[in-house]
Amino acid sequence: MEINNLAIDLEEIEKRYENPLDFFRGKKLCLFKACLEKYFPGVRFGIQDFLEELGMEVIICQNQSCCSGTFFQRNLITRAQFAAINERNINEINHQADILLVSCNGCYNSLLRGRDFLKDNTVRKKTQDILNDVKEKMGGEKYLGQYDILENPKLRIIHDLDFFYLIRDELVNTLKFGLKGIKIAVHYGCHYLNLDRDKDINTYLKDKTKLEELIRLFGGVPIDYQERESCCGWGASQIVIHPDDALKVTYKKLKSAENVNACFILMPCPTCLYTLSKPEFRERMHKIFNDEVEIPTIHLNELIAILRGCEEERCITLRRKSPRFNQIYATITQE
Amino acid sequence: MEDKAESDEDWNYQFLEELVEDVEENQNIRQCIECGKCIGECPASKISDFNIRRIIRKVLRGDKSVLKDSDIWYCFLCERCKRVCPKKGVNIPLLILNLRNESFKKGYGPRYNDLTKYVEMAEKFLTNGTVLEDPLDGSLSPERIEELNEICNFARIKYVFKASEASKAHKKKNLNKKRVKK
Numbered sequence: 001m002e003i004n005n006l007a008i009d010l011e012e013i014e015k016r017y018e019n020p021l022d023f024f025r026g027k028k029l030c031l032f033k034a035c036l037e038k039y040f041p042g043v044r045f046g047i048q049d050f051l052e053e054l055g056m057e058v059i060i061c062q063n064q065s066c067c068s069g070t071f072f073q074r075n076l077i078t079r080a081q082f083a084a085i086n087e088r089n090i091n092e093i094n095h096q097a098d099i100l101l102v103s104c105n106g107c108y109n110s111l112l113r114g115r116d117f118l119k120d121n122t123v124r125k126k127t128q129d130i131l132n133d134v135k136e137k138m139g140g141e142k143y144l145g146q147y148d149i150l151e152n153p154k155l156r157i158i159h160d161l162d163f164f165y166l167i168r169d170e171l172v173n174t175l176k177f178g179l180k181g182i183k184i185a186v187h188y189g190c191h192y193l194n195l196d197r198d199k200d201i202n203t204y205l206k207d208k209t210k211l212e213e214l215i216r217l218f219g220g221v222p223i224d225y226q227e228r229e230s231c232c233g234w235g236a237s238q239i240v241i242h243p244d245d246a247l248k249v250t251y252k253k254l255k256s257a258e259n260v261n262a263c264f265i266l267m268p269c270p271t272c273l274y275t276l277s278k279p280e281f282r283e284r285m286h287k288i289f290n291d292e293v294e295i296p297t298i299h300l301n302e303l304i305a306i307l308r309g310c311e312e313e314r315c316i317t318l319r320r321k322s323p324r325f326n327q328i329y330a331t332i333t334q335e
Numbered sequence: 336m337e338d339k340a341e342s343d344e345d346w347n348y349q350f351l352e353e354l355v356e357d358v359e360e361n362q363n364i365r366q367c368i369e370c371g372k373c374i375g376e377c378p379a380s381k382i383s384d385f386n387i388r389r390i391i392r393k394v395l396r397g398d399k400s401v402l403k404d405s406d407i408w409y410c411f412l413c414e415r416c417k418r419v420c421p422k423k424g425v426n427i428p429l430l431i432l433n434l435r436n437e438s439f440k441k442g443y444g445p446r447y448n449d450l451t452k453y454v455e456m457a458e459k460f461l462t463n464g465t466v467l468e469d470p471l472d473g474s475l476s477p478e479r480i481e482e483l484n485e486i487c488n489f490a491r492i493k494y495v496f497k498a499s500e501a502s503k504a505h506k507k508k509n510l511n512k513k514r515v516k517k
Contacts, residue, residue: 038468065464075435076492084486134485190413231378235411245382
């Protein structure tokens with residue numbers, strides 16, 4: 001059985017399509033539900049509104065569960081159980097859509113990692129055994145192959161950052177506002193920066209610059225800083241288990257971007273966003289380091305929503321509002 | 336062990352083979368040249384005693400005391416080490432997960448009390464299908480939740496969940512007793 005990699009071949013699309021958006025036209029697009037979307041609804045609406053405005057068919061798979069990476073990373077589920085949860089999700093989505101867009105580095109990593117594990121015969125057998133038990137428990141399948149490991153599904157997976165970068169020329173034409181020379185620091189997040197599951201070795205080791213290129217395209221100025229490639233501090237829930245230690249990593253990152261006078265930090269992952277922006281974490285850092293960190297943070301999908309003229313309430317969650325963020329919003333959206 | 340002069344006899348791959356039995360890519364871990372690039376870029380090493388090179392040395396010498404080291408629970412699983420490692424096919428984050436698994440099996444892993452921070456997340460996952468917040472489009476249907484519970488049978492996540500249920504029931508019982516006394 002051949003277990004194929006479901007990541008979209010970006011280079012192939014760029015080679016074959018003069019306008020890469022044409023590859024996606026006529027296909028059903030599914031948005032993977034990240035657990036933190038409720039906390040940051042702009043991460044979902046930022047891309048959903050954009051795609052719908054382009055006339056694309058967008059669906060949300062109601063049967064999809066969380067990717068379960070959090071539990072796998074703390075050994076609370078086995079590799080086979082993790083792969084089974086992942087395969088269940090992929091199977092449901094494959095049944096309804098052609099392309100899966102993912103807004104979270106953690107989910108993206110899980111979706112590819114779950115398939116990777118199936119390349120091992122022992123894990124694949126255990127996974128299929130688990131799915132067979134589910135099938136028996138549920139009294140059979142609702143559609144053919146519902147509980148089977150998929151050998152060659154039609155579904156292809158793409159990270160939102162890669163998608164926006166791929167169709168950047170089309171994207172920039174839909175923007176109502178520009179970044180007006182604002183200095184912006186970028187944070188890619190470990191599971192985008194260090195991931196090799198979706199790339200060949202050359203792309204994997206090459207510097208990642210897509211966020212910087214998008215910032216320039218939007219009229220902003222990407223600004224380098226010492227901790228550009230460092231972790232946000234989430235560290236597979238280390239911030240939950242060892243908060244005071246993990247927050248040292250978070251603090252260093254935020255301070256490093258603040259020290260080069262970045263106006264805000266832009267990232268493509270809601271888990272990193274949660275870590276770098278949660279008010280409770282900021283307060284705790286204030287107590288630990290006796291220093292206030294004020295730099296705002298924003299997800300790429302939220303920024304695109306602002307630049308497209310989305311209402312503030314829809315693109316930025318109220319829980320994260322700060323006077324400095326309001327200033328940025330005002331600066332960008334000022335006619 | 337680390338202070339002794341090295342000889343061929345110091346190497347013992349039996350433990351490694353047990354650990355990576357079904358992880359093809361980590362068969363290459365014995366090619367570790369101890370260059371230390373992984374430590375230099377490791378976020379966990381900056382804030383704790385987590386030291387990948389030391390962990391690999393222990394594994395390659397069959398020193399199972401590594402399973403008792405609290406260090407292995409500090410890994411961020413950020414995969415940076417995998418990216419900077421000059422050797423192909425060395426997957427340190429996966430090795431750490433395997434070590435943690437063995438540690439759990441031998442009873443050295445975090446006790447229930449250390450996992451209490453996962454109780455809420457485990458509960459949400461096994462009742463809603465999410466981890467932190469209720470999904471934007473509502474929870475999974477009870478039927479779908481049943482599928483997840485079946486997949487997670489005998490997993491530690493279930494024990495964490497059940498332990499939390501037992502703890503809740505115990506607290507409720509005590510509260511009722513106090514009320515009766517009053």
